[in-house]
Structures are given as C-alpha cells and as structure tokens.
Amino acid sequence: MTTSTRHIISLLMENESGALSRVAGLFSARGYNIESLTVAPTEDPTLSRMTIVTSGSDEVIEQIIKQLNKLIDVVKVLDLNDGKFIERELMLVKVKATGTFREEMKRMCDIFRGRIIDVADGSFTIELTGSGTKLDAFIESLDKSAILETVRTGASGIGRGDRILKV
Amino acid sequence: MKFAMEPGMANSSKQLTGAEILIRCLHEENVEFVFGYPGGAVLHIYDAIFHQDKFKHILVRHEQAALHAADAYSRSTGKVGVALVTSGPGATNAVTGIATAYMDSIPMVIISGQVPTYAIGEDAFQECDTVGITRPCVKHNFLVKDVKDIASTMKKAFYVAASGRPGPVLVDIPKDITAHLCDFDYPETVHLRSYNPVTKGHLGQIKKALKLLTEAKRPMVYSGGGVILGDASEHLNKLIQSLGLPITSTLMGLGCFPASDPKFLGMLGMHGTYEANMAMQDCDVLLAVGARFDDRVIGNTAHFLSNPRTIIHIDIDPSSISKRVKIDVPIVGDVKSVLADMNELIATENLKQNKVELASWFKQIDAWRTKKCMNYAQSSELIKPQYVIQKLHEVTKGEAFVTSDVGQHQMWAAQYYKFEQPRRWINSGGLGTMGVGLPYAMGVQLAFPDAQVACVTGEGSIQMNIQELSTCAQYQLPIKVIMLNNRYLGMVRQWQEFFYENRYSESYMDSLPDFVKLAEAYGHVGMQITKPGDVEGALKEAFAMKSRFVFLDFITDQKENVFPMIQNGKGLSEMILAEDL
Ligand SMILES: Cc1ncc(C[n+]2csc(CCOP(=O)(O)OP(=O)(O)O)c2C)c(N)n1
Ligand SMILES: [Mg+2]
Numbered sequence: 001m002t003t004s005t006r007h008i009i010s011l012l013m014e015n016e017s018g019a020l021s022r023v024a025g026l027f028s029a030r031g032y033n034i035e036s037l038t039v040a041p042t043e044d045p046t047l048s049r050m051t052i053v054t055s056g057s058d059e060v061i062e063q064i065i066k067q068l069n070k071l072i073d074v075v076k077v078l079d080l081n082d083g084k085f086i087e088r089e090l091m092l093v094k095v096k097a098t099g100t101f102r103e104e105m106k107r108m109c110d111i112f113r114g115r116i117i118d119v120a121d122g123s124f125t126i127e128l129t130g131s132g133t134k135l136d137a138f139i140e141s142l143d144k145s146a147i148l149e150t151v152r153t154g155a156s157g158i159g160r161g162d163r164i165l166k167v
Numbered sequence: 168m169k170f171a172m173e174p175g176m177a178n179s180s181k182q183l184t185g186a187e188i189l190i191r192c193l194h195e196e197n198v199e200f201v202f203g204y205p206g207g208a209v210l211h212i213y214d215a216i217f218h219q220d221k222f223k224h225i226l227v228r229h230e231q232a233a234l235h236a237a238d239a240y241s242r243s244t245g246k247v248g249v250a251l252v253t254s255g256p257g258a259t260n261a262v263t264g265i266a267t268a269y270m271d272s273i274p275m276v277i278i279s280g281q282v283p284t285y286a287i288g289e290d291a292f293q294e295c296d297t298v299g300i301t302r303p304c305v306k307h308n309f310l311v312k313d314v315k316d317i318a319s320t321m322k323k324a325f326y327v328a329a330s331g332r333p334g335p336v337l338v339d340i341p342k343d344i345t346a347h348l349c350d351f352d353y354p355e356t357v358h359l360r361s362y363n364p365v366t367k368g369h370l371g372q373i374k375k376a377l378k379l380l381t382e383a384k385r386p387m388v389y390s391g392g393g394v395i396l397g398d399a400s401e402h403l404n405k406l407i408q409s410l411g412l413p414i415t416s417t418l419m420g421l422g423c424f425p426a427s428d429p430k431f432l433g434m435l436g437m438h439g440t441y442e443a444n445m446a447m448q449d450c451d452v453l454l455a456v457g458a459r460f461d462d463r464v465i466g467n468t469a470h471f472l473s474n475p476r477t478i479i480h481i482d483i484d485p486s487s488i489s490k491r492v493k494i495d496v497p498i499v500g501d502v503k504s505v506l507a508d509m510n511e512l513i514a515t516e517n518l519k520q521n522k523v524e525l526a527s528w529f530k531q532i533d534a535w536r537t538k539k540c541m542n543y544a545q546s547s548e549l550i551k552p553q554y555v556i557q558k559l560h561e562v563t564k565g566e567a568f569v570t571s572d573v574g575q576h577q578m579w580a581a582q583y584y585k586f587e588q589p590r591r592w593i594n595s596g597g598l599g600t601m602g603v604g605l606p607y608a609m610g611v612q613l614a615f616p617d618a619q620v621a622c623v624t625g626e627g628s629i630q631m632n633i634q635e636l637s638t639c640a641q642y643q644l645p646i647k648v649i650m651l652n653n654r655y656l657g658m659v660r661q662w663q664e665f666f667y668e669n670r671y672s673e674s675y676m677d678s679l680p681d682f683v684k685l686a687e688a689y690g691h692v693g694m695q696i697t698k699p700g701d702v703e704g705a706l707k708e709a710f711a712m713k714s715r716f717v718f719l720d721f722i723t724d725q726k727e728n729v730f731p732m733i734q735n736g737k738g739l740s741e742m743i744l745a746e747d748l
Contacts, residue, residue: 013361014361017310018298018302018310021299021302022302025302025303029303059489059493062489063486063489063490066485066486067486069485069486070484070485070486072306072307072327072359072361072362073307073361074361075360075361167360
C-alpha cells in the first residue's frame with residue numbers, strides 16, 4: 001500500500017436533485033475521506049461542477065475515480081493531481097478589532113493580501129482567498145483569542161493551461 | 168365528479184393517464200410478468216392493469232417475494248425483471264429484494280408508488296423517501312415529477328438496468344402523476360451523455376493477455392457470474408476447448424462451463440474444491456473472467472498474493488478491476504465481445520499452449536483431485552444432505568433449474584448438483600439473503616412453465632418467505648421444494664462448532680411446524696422423508712407429479728458440516744477437509 005496523499009477531484013454532473021447525495025452517499029458508504037466538497041451550477045445550467053478534496057493511497061484514489069465515473073449522473077471526472085492545477089479557497093474570518101488588535105489585524109490582513117470587507121465597533125471581517133495551506137497559515141498566525149468566527153468554502157480547483165474539463 | 172382514470176375519457180381525448188402510459192411502456196418493453204402488490208399510491212396503476220392483458224400480473228403475498236421472483240425471472244431468462252410496489256411499507260418491504268439483486272448485478276426495473284407530489288415531505292400517510300432509502304442499493308433511481316417524463320424515464324430505466332454492468336433501477340411515481348393526462352410517445356432510442364458503457368475490449372491488451380496465457384506453465388481460468396450475465400458461456404467454452412485450460416467457477420458462475428468436462432475443477436472459494444483452490448493458489452497466469460475477487464472467493468488477500476502470478480482480468484465494470492487485488496492486464500469490456508476477439512485471434516494466429524507444460528500441470532491437478540475432497544461418510548440411519556442433492560441431480564438428469572436459499576444446504580446444492588448450463592443455478596451470492604429460495608423458484612417456474620424447478624432450502628430459510636406457498640397455489644406452480652431439515656440454522660451452527668466451542672447460541676430451530684400439514688393446508692402435496700433408503704423414491708414420486716407443487720421435508724443428519732472450508736482470514740490453500748477431522 002502506498003501512503004495517503006491529498007487529491008483534488010473535479011467533476012461535472014447532471015444538475016439534478018439527488019445528484020449531490022449520490023456523490024456524498026458514495027463517499028460515506030465506501031468509507032472514503034472527504035476533506036471538503038463544493039458544488040455549483042456551471043455556465044451550462046444543466047451541469048453542476050463539483051470539487052472534492054479527499055485523501056487516500058493510490059489504490060483508493062483509483063477506486064474513488066472509478067466509482068464516481070460509475071454514477072449515472074456523473075458526466076466527467078478529473079483528478080487534478082494528475083497534472084498541473086490551481087487551487088483556491090475563500091475564507092471569511094471575523095476577528096476582534098479592539099485596542100491594539102485593530103492595527104495588528106490590518107497589518108496581518110495586508111501581509112496575507114486579504115481584504116477587510118466589514119468594519120464594526122469591535123470587529124473586522126476579513127476576506128481571504130488562496131490555497132488551503134495559505135488559509136491555514138493565516139489562521140495559525142492569528143492570536144486564537146482574536147478569532148470570533150471563521151467560514152471557509154472548501155477548495156475549488158482548475159487545471160492549468162489547456163487542461164480543460166468540459167463536456 | 169369525473170376522474171381522468173375512466174377509460175372512455177382518456178380515449179376520447181386521445182391522451183392517456185400517467186398510469187396508462189406506464190402500462191404502455193411495459194408493453195413496449197415486451198414485459199411478460201409484473202410481480203407486485205397493490206396499495207393506495209398505485210391504485211391508478213392497478214386500474215390500468217385491470218384494462219390490459221398483454222402482461223400477466225403475479226400477486227405475491229409479501230413485496231420482498233415480488234422482488235425476488237422478478238429477480239429470478241431475470242436470472243433464468245436474461246430479460247429485465249419487473250416489480251411493482253406501493254409507497255411506504257410496500258417500498259421498504261422491497262428493499263431486501265432490491266439489495267439482493269444489486270449485489271449480484273441483476274437487471275430489474277422496480278416501480279414504486281409515491282404519495283402525491285403536493286404531499287411529498289409532509290409525512291403523509293405511507294410516505295417514505297424511497298429514492299433516498301434505495302439509493303445505495305440500486306444502479307440508479309428516478310423520481311418522476313411530471314406525467315410528460317414517465318415514458319422517457321421508463322425507457323432510460325430499462326436501458327440502464329440491462330446495459331453495461333446490469334443492476335436494478337427504481338422508478339418512484341407519485342400518485343397524482345399517474346392520473347394526469349398526456350400524449351404517449353415512447354422514445355425509440357435513449358442517449359445519456361453521462362452513461363456510455365464500454366463494449367469492445369482493447370485489442371492490444373487482448374493480444375498481451377493471449378501471449379501471457381499461451382506462454383504460461385500453469386495457466387488457470389477463474390470464471391464468475393459476469394460470464395452468465397454477459398451470455399458468454401459459449402465463447403468461454405470455445406476458449407477453454409481450443410487452449411485446453413483448466414477452469415474453476417465461483418458460486419455465481421456455476422453452469423457457465425459444463426461441470427462434467429474434465430477441465431472443470433469445481434467451485435472455488437470458502438467451500439470450493441481442494442483442486443480448484445490449490446490450482447488458483449499455484450497457477451502462474453490467471454485469467455479472471457466476469458469475477459470480482461470477492462473475499463469469500465480468494466480468502467486472505469495477502470496469502471493469495473504471497474504466491475506471485477500474473478493476473479489478467481476481463482470485466483465490464485472498471486471499478487471491479489484492481490479493487491481487491493492488483494491486476495497486471497486489465498481488459499475492460501463486454502465479456503462476450505472480448506472472448507470472441509480472443510477466440511478469433513487464437514484461430515487466425517493459430518495460438519496453442521505448450522502441450523508438455525500443460526500435461527504436467529494437469530498431472531499436478533489430478534494429484535490434488537485424488538484427495539477426493541467431496542467424499543462424505545454415507546449412513547444407513549441418517550439422511551446425509553449431500554446424498555439428497557446427488558439423488559436430486561440423478562432424478563432430474565441434471566437438467567432442473569435449482570434455486571436455493573442461504574446456508575449449508577446452499578453450499579451442498581452448489582457442490583453436488585453438477586450444472587451443465589448457465590442460468591440454471593439461481594441463488595443469492597452477494598447479499599446471501601435467506602428467504603429467496605421459494606420466490607426464486609416462482610419466478611423461474613413462471614418463465615419456464617414446463618421445466619423442472621427445484622427449490623433447495625433449509626427449515627430456517629423457508630420460513631422467511633413461507634407465505635408464498637399461497638402464491639404457488641394461486642398460479643399452480645409445480646415447484647418441488649427440497650428442504651434439508653437439520654433443525655438448525657446449520658451454517659450458523661457450523662461456525663459455532665468451529666469457532667465458539669460448540670456454544671450453539673440461538674441457532675436451534677425450535678417449534679418447527681409440521682411442514683407436511685402446512686403444505687397440505689395450502690393445497691399442496693407434502694412428504695416427509697426420514698430414511699436414506701426412501702430418498703430416491705420420494706424424489707421420483709415428487710417429480711412424477713408434473714402439475715403439483717410438492718414440499719419434501721428431508722430430515723437430515725443434524726451434525727453434518729460443509730467441507731472443504733476455509734476459515735475467515737485463512738488463505739486458499741489452507742482448507743479444512745472432512746478427512747482432517
Ligand atoms: C436474512 C438473513 N438473516 C440471517 C442470515 C445469516 N445466516 C446465514 S446461513 C443461516 C442459517 C440458515 O439456516 P437454514 O435455512 O436452516 O439452512 P442450513 O444452514 O441449516 O442448511 C443464517 C441465519 C442470512 N444469511 N440472511
Ligand atoms: Mg437448517
């Protein structure tokens with residue numbers, strides 16, 4: 001058995017009710033990991049695009065791809081890790097912004113190229129995009145007691161250059 | 168008040184109700200039998216059935232049996248089985264049958280009624296999320312939300328069920344939809360952009376496989392249920408005959424190659440023959456055809472892999488390949504088409520095995536055969552279950568359709584009834600569902616009214632769908648029930664004897680009914696056989712009653728165990744044989 005690695009799997013599926021639960025059900029029924037899962041309709045409203053972040057040995061990833069392909073609603077599957085790709089995730093963080101925290105937060109936000117999108121008396125809301133590791137790093141670098149709330153979208157991914165996932 | 172369901176009204180407008188459309192779809196698909204049970208949500212559909220006579224509706228006594236009967240109709244004929252159940256409890260009762268078919272890849276279309284669209288989600292009477300409940304055990308399912316979608320959905324359902332790796336497809340139809348009116352237009356073809364099952368295998372891979380096989384010193388063929396599902400027996404036979412290869416079958420594959428052929432080593436796996444398991448372990452090139460390296464077949468995977476061999480795997484489902492065992496030469500394709508391509512190449516390129524190598528391999532196989540692992544101690548006092556099956560084989564000349572339940576009796580039927588043809592051995596391999604035997608026999612007997620149909624069962628299993636004795640009476644099905652009555656949940660008792668120091672926890676079958684009287688109460692013939700000397704006579708007598716359902720209660724040796732046996736976690740060559748004890 002090879003060691004477990006993180007994979008980003010992109011797929012196009014029929015934009016039909018129940019399609020999402022088929023994918024989610026497959027992962028739970030077969031005991032595959034899901035780190036994150038995002039889904040939204042594409043420019044063609046009959047199709048949805050899903051990005052799943054999972055991890056497993058090469059054998060497990062191969063099975064995941066095959067099992068996804070087997071679902072009748074799934075039109076196309078691509079393991080982004082098979083080539084070059086870009087990964088982005090959006091995070092909104094509400095932080096304490098009182099006293100010295102106010103300057104500190106602005107500075108941290110700048111360093112990570114985030115944006116403050118809401119300002120209130122005692123708090124800022126910061127918007128940050130990037131890879132999962134970058135978002136993790138941002139959280140790490142904040143004083144835990146300053147974090148009031150976080151929300152992350154989960155990763156979206158796309159192949160580089162002419163690696164295109166389309167019907 | 169006027170109801171759309173009145174036939175006159177539907178005709179005058181030339182439009183049909185959803186229920187009528189559904190029936191027309193079944194006619195278009197040439198459905199012969201619908202196995203079902205009515206209820207509130209499907210009343211419009213049942214009324215439409217009342218007005219037609221192109222297919223026959225078989226009224227079972229429990230929805231689970233409808234599913235099993237439709238499943239066996241499919242297993243024995245190769246056609247799509249059709250079942251119809253009502254919403255809520257009708258659908259939940261069907262789930263075991265659906266899961267059973269799913270595990271063995273049986274093509275079926277299940278129509279379930281649903282509460283009206285406007286009531287969905289309101290915990291309406293007899294509402295359940297049928298699509299949600301069945302999702303993990305169907306190949307696909309649909310909820311029809313518009314009468315206009317019934318015809319196209321049914322077309323898709325039949326197509327998806329029967330193509331690629333087959334499986335059950337469920338169509339859930341809310342009651343109001345079945346009353347709405349619409350023009351009927353059955354699509355001629357169906358296209359799903361997300362579903363394109365492969366057919367042809369990759370020629371390069373096929374050539375590679377043939378090279379490996381013909382150069383092998385110890386080649387072996389391992390065939391499974393996929394050969395039967397893919398109607399590829401003839402092609403497999405041709406391959407085996409032209410190359411002269413030894414072959415084994417899984418429980419699901421029995422009959423895909425004639426058991427009487429000297430190249431057949433018998434069934435493999437947990438209760439497989441010594442020679443099949445040893446050859447499987449010891450071969451240097453293995454050709455797996457329509458089989459899936461199930462845990463009951465190869466035992467401990469690490470042990471299996473400890474002996475290096477090159478593995479070629481032909482299967483229509485890519486996810487079956489390299490799932491449990493890494494495959495060296497995968498060939499994704501329809502088994503029949505791949506085997507046909509192989510046979511053609513063998514003929515045109517005049518491919519042959521090395522005669523000397525093959526002869527010495529068969530010499531080794533024959534040495535394993537001398538173990539005579541299927542021998543058992545005869546008794547003049549007690550009926551040995553194996554003996555009953557052997558006599559059943561003799562009396563029916565090996566030509567019967569044999570259905571079975573799940574347990575020791577199933578293994579003995581698989582071991583001692585020598586199947587010569589595909590689609591004759593009907594049992595639940597994947598899910599191992601007790602209770603399938605009798606409804607399976609119903610589905611087969613309806614499909615083949617003149618054939619001999621034997622249901623091999625145990626006193627535990629038969630009681631799981633015993634109510635179907637009534638269905639058998641209604642449709643005058645001349646099934647012969649061969650019950651191996653050991654007063655135990657025998658397979659459970661065997662494991663308790665081996666692994667729990669004879670602590671027979673809840674495996675004794677107490678308070679059994681008088682099965683002879685029970686059969687008679689339903690209007691059937693009942694017989695109880697207690698002496699070995701009476702076995703053959705009773706079987707002959709029963710099968711001579713060509714138009715009667717006969718229930719034969721064989722009182723067998725309670726302590727008999729199934730051998731050979733591979734314990735959980737052990738490897739293929741680590742069998743326990745009867746002679747070891
Ligand atoms: C629905 C269901 N419940 C439980 C089991 C577990 N099980 C497997 S074999 C068996 C015993 C079957 O007893 P019987 O039908 O008398 O057959 P025997 O083994 O005695 O031949 C049981 C309980 C099962 N396979 N299916
Ligand atoms: Mg029993």
